[in-house]
Amino acid sequence: MSRVVLTDLERGHEDCILRFADGSSFKVSYLSIRCRCQCAKCKPRQENQQRLLEFEEEVARLRVEKPRAEPVGRYGVRFDWPTGCSSGIHSFTHLREVAEDLGQLL
Ligand SMILES: [Zn+2]
Numbered sequence: 001m002s003r004v005v006l007t008d009l010e011r012g013h014e015d016c017i018l019r020f021a022d023g024s025s026f027k028v029s030y031l032s033i034r035c036r037c038q039c040a041k042c043k044p045r046q047e048n049q050q051r052l053l054e055f056e057e058e059v060a061r062l063r064v065e066k067p068r069a070e071p072v073g074r075y076g077v078r079f080d081w082p083t084g085c086s087s088g089i090h091s092f093t094h095l096r097e098v099a100e101d102l103g104q105l106l
Pocket of ligand 1: 037038039040041042043084085086087088
């Protein structure tokens with residue numbers, strides 16, 4: 001359970017450090033988080049490999065913009081991206097998956 005409890009989010013300019021209650025920390029780029037965004041605009045673009053590739057290319061072309069991040073209850077974080085996203089909530093469970101798949105274990 002503690003592996004899906006986010007205890008800290010430290011924001012850098014292009015990436016952030018996610019710390020979880022099990023003691024592990026990951027450095028994850030904002031682009032990685034954005035490429036896995038679960039909001040109503042971004043999620044449909046990840047439904048198959050072809051669309052995901054196009055989506056990733058499009059996100060990669062965006063200027064890296066530091067999103068606003070605000071905690072949502074005890075289960076998630078809302079990232080507020082300046083362009084092309086409806087700023088959905090990223091649950092801790094989802095962030096842990098993104099961190100393990102695309103992040104760098106510290
Ligand atoms: Zn989105």
